[in-house]
Amino acid sequence: MPEPMLSMSHIKKSFGGVKALVDGNLDLEAGRIHALCGGNGAGKSTILSILMGFYKPDAGEIRLNGEPVQFHSPQQALAAGIAIVQQELSGIPHLTVAENIFLGEEPRRGAFVDFPKLYRQADALLSSLGFAIDPRARLDTLTVASQQLIEIAKALSRHDARIVIFDEPTSAIGEKDAERLFEVLRELAAAGKAIVYVTHRLAEIFQIADDYTVFQDGARVATGQVADINRERLIEMMIGGAIEGEFVKENAPTAEPVLELSGLGRAPWFEGVDLTLHAGEILGVYGLVGSGRTEMLDTIYGLETPDEGEIKVFGRPLPPGDVKAALATGLSYVTEDRKRTGLILSASVGSNLSLAHLRHLHSLGFVKRPAERALIDRAIAGMRIKTPSPAQLVRNLSGGNQQKVVFGRCTAGEPKILLLDEPTRGVDVGAKKEIYRFISNFARAGGAVLMVSSELDEIIGMSDRVLVIKQGRNVAELPRRAADQKSLMMAAL
Amino acid sequence: MQTGSRAGTNPLAMREYGIVFAFIGLCILVGALCQLKVVQGTWPQNAFLTVNNLLLILHQISVNGVLAVGMTFVIISGGIDLSVGSLLAFSGMMAASFATRSPGVTAWAGNYGAFIPIVVALAVGSASGALNGWIISRFKIQAFIATLGMLMAGRGFTMAVTNGNPISALGPEFRWFGTGKLFDAIPIPAVILGIVFLLAWIILNKTVFGRYVYAVGGNEKSARTSGINTKAILIWVYVLSGFLAGVAGVILTAKTGSAQTAAGTSYELDAIAAVVIGGASLSGGIGRLTGTFFGALIIGVMNNGLDILGVQSFYQLIIKGSLIVFAVILDPSRKLTA
């Protein structure tokens, strides 16, 4: 076996009382794509952050080409040829696309930025990647998906990088861009770079990865070549047991309408959307990124006010732009971007879980602590949130666990209608199944679910009906049996 | 294991108590320096470590403490209130105009005892605070600018009330709130401070409103998604801050016996300092009233101790500036917030 390009061995790291890594190991070889797998909170991001010099390991050794190294800052890691696309979106909002891509490596003339060259290079890079983004646009005017693409382009712009790390790069981008990304990854590998790829979309691993490493509870539990395993085996290694079927679907739709949209629109995002959601039904909404689905859910929920059309819940019109009214009629909304619109990062897991329900948990304005605590404990247990205590700050949870907190809060108040926007983004297979089971049970008990997702598998696996949105209009409605990959893509494109 | 609360694991406990250590350290330092004077024979006794001096410090921090309580809510909600000093002056002036025995300073001036002046001060403070909150939440402008505007305008109103003159010769009923003593020992301003802290602590930690304040400051959009009327919360936060500026106005006016147009100038800085020393983050969502209390105490002990020790005023400034920074650096919780 050849000497690995990078080898991290016996890395330990704990945050306060939380042991994030107990025995982190990772070996990378040049020219290969290495999938780093593991459940939420297994320590994947932590070991990568240590590699990048964000955290100092408590113990362990890192060797690069056989030489022991220790990075104290990302600067040093970059200088040693390691670049990363971080799990959470992280651009500089008020700089342009090109400035973001080449941040830290901008073409210069002395102390000055060589802007013509900068934009030329950015143009060239973006078009070689096939990303249709204006390099002069300011980053904060882009969609989340485009921002994610910029993050990817940024890592790829480091031509001198020998190791490129992708921590869940596809969680926010569309299928087409993901395909393009895979091509680029293969090219990079072919050029002799080592690629680390973290994802919770297992299909992707089998599509592009050569090697795999599985983490569980902060330690490497398995490593090898992807060719030697299959999906079931991988899942087994990740969650320490077998899993039967990835989706759970036991609900049966009724004919009783609970949510009706007629001609709903809000310029410039979407217009003339009609739909009817029935009790016991899971209605999938599919569309390309940027097709206006998030805006539609925001509007139904009352975060935004529609320009036209009507929303009826249980036959009664819902006052527009009124979140409280929506909550009162039994709507609940799991937003797409948990950091921006879902969580209070600076607050504890407990206060996040109970936040939307405090209005029912008080007497004379005073919070009823026992009742609150019961609700929190139930939510933590119900969603299997991995946290040392409800007092832990949400900021310190792993991405997937953060998603579970959002989910836990939205479902704790016994809603009747769930609006879900990318409900399993960044969630591991085990947790995904729990969420699916929850959705299924929820619908079986008579609840109704409107689920927006960009994951075709998920849409197909869970929906009773699928609505396809294209440029802000509903263009197709497919019953469960007619909804397959091909027809959905056809309708959406 | 406990729920919903911020304490729990080890680093979090440090976070809770770091400021207390800083405070105790400061007291030991000042106490030791005073003791040195006793040992040297310069002083008959340690003037710092007496019950009377402790009560005096409480008396002296009462105004800043009350302002800092309101500021804690504001800062946790993600804002800042620069107008408290001006609103203190404005409400104090209005109160004084209803508590003076020298007629003629305003058209309505007179001595109406204590109740009416106090109600007027609290109403004036709250109304101005409501205006702050309304502007901030309605027009979504930065709290810094909105309250900077009120800092100026409030000072202007203060002067406009009496055409720029002070109001003095205040009635004894009113002055009791600044100079009276409970059980002949505890200054009334200190008692007021205690009550304000207690009530505010209950509101912030035990009520739904308090939770919402943290939520709005932590992430306004998420708070809205949870069905919180964030605008209303913001308005109430500034009303509270204005109300407490009114309370502070009553205390200061009653203490000095005169409503001055320049009263409270730059008091906002001390109030913000107390809150930030107490562990709050100016980006919102983080802060504690116990922290603020110790923050105000630290500032008070510093002022008192340096005066007692007879430190020259420019060294006093240098020492105070450095100590504030040290108190924050040494607070071990700091590392977690950054």
Added chain:
Amino acid sequence: MQTGSRAGTNPLAMREYGIVFAFIGLCILVGALCQLKVVQGTWPQNAFLTVNNLLLILHQISVNGVLAVGMTFVIISGGIDLSVGSLLAFSGMMAASFATRSPGVTAWAGNYGAFIPIVVALAVGSASGALNGWIISRFKIQAFIATLGMLMAGRGFTMAVTNGNPISALGPEFRWFGTGKLFDAIPIPAVILGIVFLLAWIILNKTVFGRYVYAVGGNEKSARTSGINTKAILIWVYVLSGFLAGVAGVILTAKTGSAQTAAGTSYELDAIAAVVIGGASLSGGIGRLTGTFFGALIIGVMNNGLDILGVQSFYQLIIKGSLIVFAVILDPSRKLTA
């Protein structure tokens, strides 16, 4: 085809020019009110709309403008610098001690022309700024607290230099930087302001450093991931702010011909106001020097116009407070930033 851009060009243009409209509106308002006085026969001429008055306004805003330039960098980097007023005084005092014809105020005092005093002022300002930046980046404490400490300590140092005395009788070479005129018309402070703005604009918009300032303020972690030495950037930002406080100290001291211990008191508020009126966000990452320039102009025109119109000082305060808020509310870019 989608380019990925959400907003069109229109709102961005508005964003860029909203402040200019606010400024023009204010000028028209003041000009019209002055014209009214001319029409009424109270005034011989429109005192506001003269070249002399325009130059005077530039002269008046020079100190605040220079401070606001530094503050723009600081605020874009996500911080705040409360110490600029004190550093102005400190560096001005140090400069004066090397430019005075009255010996004995300090051990080293004397008249060394203009060059040495200016170098001293800039060095003192920069060094204090470096201390600010070092504390903030090394200990990760909030800029508000670190610079509040420096606000106090800097004032203390200013007094300690001369035991609390002012320094006067400054040499003519030095005073030229405050009172001289270019082509017998343009005040030197205005020229300095222009140069400072121009250089700062180039640094902020054209150099790598400028990009990094936006990056650090916009998303510190992302900046670090990109290999930017964020600590170094922060230190340099505060050095720049301190340096410019030194420049402002030279201007003010040369202008008044005397280094005062109280010089620059609360100038930080005006500087911050100029930056925020100019469209910057106190949460960092957002801001423009052209905006700051118009922000400083708006404040200058307000002060000048209200004085010229002879508005009584308390109405001035009320009007100024309201206008600042209005300028920000009416700025159409506001909606996008919130």
Added chain:
Amino acid sequence: APVRIAFLMYGNKAEFVQLMERYAKEHPAVKQGLAEVTLFDGRYDAAVQNDQGQMAVNSKYDAIIINPMDFEANIDVVTVANEAGIPIVVTNARLNTQDMLSEVVSDDVEGGYLEAKAVLEKLGCKGNVVIIEGPKGGSGEIERGRGNERAISECPEGAVKVLERKTANWSRAEALDLMQNWLTAHPKEIDGVIGQNDEMALGAIEAIKSAGYDVKDFAIAGIDGVTDALRAVKAGEMTSILQDARGQAQGSIDVAMKAVVGDDYKPMSDIWEQYKGKMEWNDGKTKRYDVPWTIVTPENVDALLKDRGY
């Protein structure tokens, strides 16, 4: 058209300044429409005052009166006024130049001397005093402090001990806290308090009361003669050195009017009557009019209070 006079005040958040403004507006020439006085608020900033001086010149005022923030830093106002040929009168506090048309001032050194003298006389030149100072480095603090020291030095060497001296920034609230702390540090040791203005002396009185001492056991003095101080004098709690706001404001307006109107102008304020023998009109040609200080005593306090409308 009336004579336009720009009256540059260093600030306007103190009672004394308000009194000056009031008396300026009560000047007979103003009341009769012969003169129009526009007051400018210098916002306690010497640089702002200089700018306002330049603006007054640009706006072609007929005369400028300045109540300067600082002894040195405001000299420029005189310079620019002279360059433009506009008569300029300095009032209330002095400026370190001889180029102005005239000064109508009260000497702060003298004021500081008188108040310290009052304290020391009551103490019989024996005991411990504290000095509450104005803002460090400001003209007021420096000059009144000089006067304070002169009075102390006239006592026998070592008889009077200055226990503490520190600034309370002209503020009653700050002086209150400061004095409380001093009383803690020096229990029963302080005999006299020299406040460099009345507000701070009044703050000291509040502190003494709140510490449970009898104010009458202390010798306390301040400067300015603000209304509260007059009341305190009446109550036997302190001595105040009245600085005559009316004399300064109206005197300087007369001098300025004379310079603008010319030889026909006769002084209109009755202060010249009041100070006959102490301060002569002399056709408005005196370089420096020294408005006398008045020591407020229980005897003259009622008349002064009455003049204020009480």
